[in-house]
Amino acid sequence: MYPYYLDSYYFNPDTLEYSAYQTPYSEGYVHPAQYDERVLGQIGQILPPMGPPPGASPGFPPSGPPFGQGPQQGAPTAPPPSFVPAKPFQQASTFAVDPGSIRRCLFRYTYIWLRNFQQFWFYPVFIGRTSISGYRWNGFRWLFFGVSLRQIESFTCV
Secondary structure (H helix, E strand, O other): OOOOOOOOEEEEOOOOEEEEOOOOOOOOOOOHHHHHHHHHHHHHHHOOOOOOOOOOOOOOOOOOOOOOOOOOOOOOOOOOOOOOOOOOOOOOOOOOOOHHHHHHHOOOOEEEEEOOOOEEEEEEEEEOOOEEEEEEEOOOOEEEEEEEHHHEEEEEEO
């Protein structure tokens, strides 16, 4: 399956930033499989190797999520509900979905309507300032998926 390029952004591993108006066919584009290795290589040169601190107990690190991070969950183990919820009423066209409004749907089954008329069940696990990521139901299984909040027309969580 080919990835969706909903916005024309790409990650530049040299500056560690996303740059606009680049496509996979633009000069300087780096495929995600390549920048992972390059970024991890750069981080390895900057940070010292990880290990237990001196005098730590044999059980270090403790089990559970790292400090400062919420619950780390993978894809749901069950399929989403078998119904399609009613689309919420919208009075005006908004530029983007507010991250605060969709935050209540974190780790809950959420039905999403995109501006390109696609609609699907989604299970969000991360909500950023301009994007959301989680697991999208393809009718058979959950697949990891991310989308810009500007592309979401409407959503409802159950």
